[in-house]
Structures are given as structure tokens and as C-alpha cells.
Amino acid sequence: MTGCGIQAEALYKSYGGAGGVAALAGVNCVIETGQRVAVIGKSGSGKSTLLNLFAGLDRPTSGQLTIAGRELHSLSSKEMARYRLDTVGVVFQAFQLIPQRTALQNVEVPLILAGKDRQTRLQQATQWLDKVGLSHRIHHHPYELSGGEQQRVAIARALVNQPKVVLADEPTGNLDTTTASDIVQLLTELCNQTQATFLLVTHDVDIADRLCKRKLIMRDGRLTEADDDSHA
Amino acid sequence: MIRTRDIWSMAAHNLWQRKLRTLLNLLGIVVGCVVLLMTAAGVSGVKNAIRILFDSAEAARQIGVLPDRNAKGDPPKDVTEVTAEMSEERRERIVFQLEQKWRAENRQPGAWEITPQQIKELSALPHVLSVVPGVNVPCVVSIGLEEEASAEQGETPKVSNGITGIDLGSSLSAGRVIAGDMLGSDSSNEVLLHEFVAYQLGYQSDPQLKQLLGKQLHVEYQPRRGSLANIFNMLVEEWGQLSVQELGQQMSFMDALHQLINELDSTSLTSNQKQLLRQLFPKGELGTPAQLQPIQRSFRIRGIVRDGNDDSLARLFRGHYQGGYGGIIVSSDVASEIHLQISENQSFHEAVVTVDSTSNLARVIEQVEASGTRTFSALRILENMDRHVDESAWIVLGIAAAILFTASIGISNTLLVSVLERTPEFGILKSVGATNSMLLRLMVCEGAILGLLGAVIAIVTSLAAAWIGHGMIRQYVESRLNTDIASTLFQFSMWPMLAVICVSVFVCVLASILPAWRASRLDPIVAMRRT
Numbered sequence: 001m002t003g004c005g006i007q008a009e010a011l012y013k014s015y016g017g018a019g020g021v022a023a024l025a026g027v028n029c030v031i032e033t034g035q036r037v038a039v040i041g042k043s044g045s046g047k048s049t050l051l052n053l054f055a056g057l058d059r060p061t062s063g064q065l066t067i068a069g070r071e072l073h074s075l076s077s078k079e080m081a082r083y084r085l086d087t088v089g090v091v092f093q094a095f096q097l098i099p100q101r102t103a104l105q106n107v108e109v110p111l112i113l114a115g116k117d118r119q120t121r122l123q124q125a126t127q128w129l130d131k132v133g134l135s136h137r138i139h140h141h142p143y144e145l146s147g148g149e150q151q152r153v154a155i156a157r158a159l160v161n162q163p164k165v166v167l168a169d170e171p172t173g174n175l176d177t178t179t180a181s182d183i184v185q186l187l188t189e190l191c192n193q194t195q196a197t198f199l200l201v202t203h204d205v206d207i208a209d210r211l212c213k214r215k216l217i218m219r220d221g222r223l224t225e226a227d228d229d230s231h232a
Numbered sequence: 233m234i235r236t237r238d239i240w241s242m243a244a245h246n247l248w249q250r251k252l253r254t255l256l257n258l259l260g261i262v263v264g265c266v267v268l269l270m271t272a273a274g275v276s277g278v279k280n281a282i283r284i285l286f287d288s289a290e291a292a293r294q295i296g297v298l299p300d301r302n303a304k305g306d307p308p309k310d311v312t313e314v315t316a317e318m319s320e321e322r323r324e325r326i327v328f329q330l331e332q333k334w335r336a337e338n339r340q341p342g343a344w345e346i347t348p349q350q351i352k353e354l355s356a357l358p359h360v361l362s363v364v365p366g367v368n369v370p371c372v373v374s375i376g377l378e379e380e381a382s383a384e385q386g387e388t389p390k391v392s393n394g395i396t397g398i399d400l401g402s403s404l405s406a407g408r409v410i411a412g413d414m415l416g417s418d419s420s421n422e423v424l425l426h427e428f429v430a431y432q433l434g435y436q437s438d439p440q441l442k443q444l445l446g447k448q449l450h451v452e453y454q455p456r457r458g459s460l461a462n463i464f465n466m467l468v469e470e471w472g473q474l475s476v477q478e479l480g481q482q483m484s485f486m487d488a489l490h491q492l493i494n495e496l497d498s499t500s501l502t503s504n505q506k507q508l509l510r511q512l513f514p515k516g517e518l519g520t521p522a523q524l525q526p527i528q529r530s531f532r533i534r535g536i537v538r539d540g541n542d543d544s545l546a547r548l549f550r551g552h553y554q555g556g557y558g559g560i561i562v563s564s565d566v567a568s569e570i571h572l573q574i575s576e577n578q579s580f581h582e583a584v585v586t587v588d589s590t591s592n593l594a595r596v597i598e599q600v601e602a603s604g605t606r607t608f609s610a611l612r613i614l615e616n617m618d619r620h621v622d623e624s625a626w627i628v629l630g631i632a633a634a635i636l637f638t639a640s641i642g643i644s645n646t647l648l649v650s651v652l653e654r655t656p657e658f659g660i661l662k663s664v665g666a667t668n669s670m671l672l673r674l675m676v677c678e679g680a681i682l683g684l685l686g687a688v689i690a691i692v693t694s695l696a697a698a699w700i701g702h703g704m705i706r707q708y709v710e711s712r713l714n715t716d717i718a719s720t721l722f723q724f725s726m727w728p729m730l731a732v733i734c735v736s737v738f739v740c741v742l743a744s745i746l747p748a749w750r751a752s753r754l755d756p757i758v759a760m761r762r763t
Contacts, residue, residue, distance in 0.1 A: 057663060057756050078667055085665025096660045096760055100249040112242070113665045115233045157664065 005197030038208035041218030089158030260639030261686025345579030376448030394558025397567025412535030426559030659759025679744025
């Protein structure tokens, strides 16, 4: 792989102002473009905070963060929204689908925001739903779908704009073992197809092993390589 | 960048997904807009209906014209100068009275009458349909009987009454004929007889009335009345129709007065008294005894008439202007000819000008008064009615505005609740790339759609309500006024509709700005946690 997908330098994030809780305490990492990396850690270790920063949903208190050539720490609010739209795709643990919209309409949302015309939108959204195996459920609302199906819709939505970076925050956290396995399988296949940089945040080591060759450990707001950590 | 049409589409979709909330919001907007629209349409329609109603009542389109003797122009400053200490309101009243007094004291000599030339000039004014000089010639009438029948029945009954003229094209006389026909353009020797005159002449039953048709009516009238006749009326304290006996006394009185003035020098009156009498009764005005000989004329009775219809709106104005003077009715031309025959100064005391529409009344009045006459008409009544309708409209519009304002608070509140309810949705939209301004526009568009939809529904509802309401209100109004309402009582035009759409959209957009701002400022992470 060539080029730097994600680069974080002395990334700090604290909540509650001065003397508050430090969620990230100087994260440094470099993830190559197209690399698949898992961030493993216990609850409260700061891995979701790190993912939110990578997703452009939050800003670091200090430090530098460059993703796909964009310096996130210096982007304006509007540029950050643009980054979320066309550079990064996020799969959340709780799916985060809009209940009033059908599977097709949910996948269509990023395409609408990107200003695509209706025909293109329908074609691409249908295509992605087909890829995640939901071509027969495109007109169903989230409440009519199972957890696994909802997560497939969320994956389709995250990938529909063909982002350079895909982030997944505990994507199997709300699923049973079998369904989780299917979702992992799906994510593996799609990541292979899209060649996007993939960052998985999970506490499940097995899933991290299946999906990613490289693993990072998040502990007390600091990120370390899994190999180094095991040696330590 | 998201396309504008997609924002509108998303906004519409969001409203559609929350049907009950949208419906409740719409209800408030629709009620406010309907009240606004119906008020505007009602005011316009009622004003128009009143206008048409009054236009149909010919008397409302008539202007009574009288000679104006009062001085014209502004009085000298020293006349109206009020130096005493008083309130401004009282000062204005005193100044007005001083002006009136000055005008009366500086009356123009010889401006007592309206000449035939002035009548012609008035007829030539724009929007004037006709000018009918006011004529009321006291007379004694009797029915011309065959000689044999007369001999059998003895003395022919005589009745005193007045000759008056009517405008043949006037609708005021329509419906008054109870036997025979209305006068036509060839009726120079024909007359309409009032049913009461016929009754007094002995033709009392309905079949007898019909017997009158075609018979000759002998009319006897005397030249020169005017101020002398008025003096007599004052003396006998009688201002209505004089009896035959009183008419005879009036003629004798005028003869005596004439003789007195002619032989003034031989009387023992003082020089001051003689001068005063000469001043009051110039010889020219008294005429000569030869001129005072009664004139006799015969007319063929063409029809029998009654008074105007009591239940017509036209009655409201009729008494002032036309048709109430006498029971011997001839065409206006014939009446003018009779009047001029007995009038030495060849002029009229008054005239009635009929205008084509009440909307032109003010313009014609201005032109008529410019010719040095004074007028009286229904203009003030019409203006007052318009003003009252407008004032009422403002009150109702105020209520409508209050309803819309309340609705806008409701909309704002509902949209705020909606933002809270949809917080996760906004968080999700932000997480996939929605900007703050896009969410702001989305909410504002939702408000605009609500406003637009509400206004359109209100317009349709108003049109339907007007259609239903028109029939009901028309029935009520017509039964109260005893007249037909030709026009619709709710008159919708394009501008009020456009105004209502604009107001509704504006109010709803305004109501949505705060919720929209809150939605756009949401932190996506916090928002998504509320899922």
C-alpha cells in the first residue's frame, strides 16, 4: 500500500474543560491507505472517542489529525460536513437509521446530500442494497427489518458514496453470534472490493482477528500496537 | 452540494411522515387564513353589493340641485378672526359659524333660480343620464263628461292637486301603474292620475278606475305663484295640498296684493313702508292681472298610479328627490312647459340629476356645484356605509391576525417539539454529511410548505364557504332589506389571495426559524445518543 490514510499526532481529547476527563491522552498513529486496522479496548478506554474524531463528528482538544490528505483539526464546520459526506463512511453499533425512511431511502440520504439526481440515487442505492443482500427489502422501514438487516442497510449507506475511509464502531455489538459473523463476512468482502482504509473499533478480539491484520490497543486514552502491547 | 429541490422534497416527506402533527398545524393556519380571506372577500363583496343595490335604486343615483344664493369664495380674514381665548375645537366651530353668517349676509342677487340653459348644461355633463326640473304646479282638476251625462249628474266634482313631471326613462315609476299604461314618448297630451285623486273625483271602486282610462282630464292652473303663494300658505298655515276653496282664496289674495302694490302711491302708508313693499314685491315679480288669468288644459288619462313601492330600498331616497309632488303626472317635458308658462322669470326652483352609477356621484356633484348650485344626495350615506364596512373589516382583520399569530406560536411550538423528537434524525443526517445550513433550510422549508399548503387549503375552503354562505346570507339580507341582491356577497380577487399566501408563508417561516436554528446547532454525537 502507498500513502498515508490516517495520521494522528499527539491527539488529545478531554471533556469538561480544564481539569476535566481526558478521553484521549496523546494518541499517535499512522494507518496506510487501504489498510484494515482494528482498535481494541475496554469500555471507556477512549476508542469511540477516537472513532468520532476520525469520523469528523468531534474535534480534538489538541494535536493534529490528517485523514485522506485532509487536516481535520483545521477544517471549518462546513468543510467537516463535506469530509463526512465524501471521505468517510461510518457504521455504528446502533445502526443509526432514520425510522421514517425505508431501507432504500436511508441509503439514498448521502447521495441526496451529495447532490446526485434522483435516477442516479435510485440506481446506486439499489445497487448497494443488492451488494449487502437486501434487494428484496429495499422498501421496508427499519422497524420491519431484523438487527442484521438494519446493519446491512447501515453498511450500504456508509459505503454508497464510496468513501476513502470506512469506520466501524462495534458493528456487531447489537447482533447475535451468527448474524455478527455474517456482517463480519460482508464487511470483509466489501473492504476487499472497495480498497478503502478500514478502521474497526471493537472490544471483540475474535472479530478484530477475522477482519484486520493490524490491531491497535486503546488503553487509558493511549494507542499502542497490539504486538508491542503483548510484549509489554 | 444538496439540490434545493431535494431539500423541498425532504421537507415535504418529513411533513407527510408526521401526518397528525402536520394536520394540527395546518388547522391553525387554515382557520386564520380563512378568516383573513373571508373578511377581505366579504368587505369587497358587501361594498360591491351595496353599490349595486344603490345603483339599482335609482333615487340613490340622483342629485337634487338647488340654486345657491350664498356668497362664494373665502370671507375676508377680519370676518373670521377669533381672538378670544378658547380651545382650538371651539375656535373652529366659531370660525365656521362666522363663515356661514358672512355667506348668508353676502348673498348673490338674482341667483334664485335654475335656468333652462343651466338644465341643458347639466344634461351635457359626463355620467349624467337625465336632468328633470322640479315642477309642482297647483291646479284644480275635473273629469270631462259627455254633455248628457253631465246634465244628468249635475255639477262635475273638482279636486285640487298638483301637476308634476316624471322622467319617462326612470325606473322609479315602474310598478306604480295599477290601471292602464305608463306614459310613452308620444304622451304630450296624456296624463297619469293618482289613485287618490281618482277616488276624490268619485271613481272609487276598481271597475270605476278602469272607466277613467281614456277620459279627458280638465286641468286649471294659475300663472305666477312663487313667494306670493308661499306668503298665502304661511297665512293659512297650510303647506300641503290646498283645497279648491283655498286655491281660490290664494288667487284672490294675489290679486289683492297686486292691486295694493300698483296703487301704493295712493295709500296712506309711510314712505318707508312703501319702499319696503316695493323692495319685497317688485312689479316685475307680481305680474299683471292679465297674466294672472287661469289657464285651462285637457289631457287624456292614460293610466292610474299609486305611490311607490313601500318595501323597496328606493323608497329610502325617493321622498327627497322625485315623484312625490303631485297626483297629476305628466312627462317631464310637458311639466317643464307648464311651469315655464306660468313662471315669469323662466326658471326652476330645483332640478334632479340622475347619474349612471353611484360610483360617479361624487364626481358629478363636484361639477354640478362648480356651476354655482348646491346639491343634496345619498353620497354622504354611501360614504358612511363604506366607512362603516371598512371599520368593521379592520376589526375582523384584527381578529384574523390574532388567530394567525396564535397559530404561528402553535406552529413554532410544534416545530420545536418536532426538533426535540427528531434530534436523532438530525444527528444521523449530520453524521452522513448534512451541514448546519442544510438543516436550517430543511426546517424553514417545512414551515414554508405548511404556510403554503395552509393558505391553499384556506383559499379552497373560503371559496367553498363563500359559495354556501352566499346563499344563506343573501336570503337573510334580502328578507331584511326587501330587495334583490344581484351580486355575490363574497368577492374574491387575485391580490387578497396572493397576500394571504404571502402572509401565511411568512408567518410560518418566521415561526420555524427558532426551531430550525436549534436543529442546525445540534451536536451529532449527542443527538445520535438519543436514539
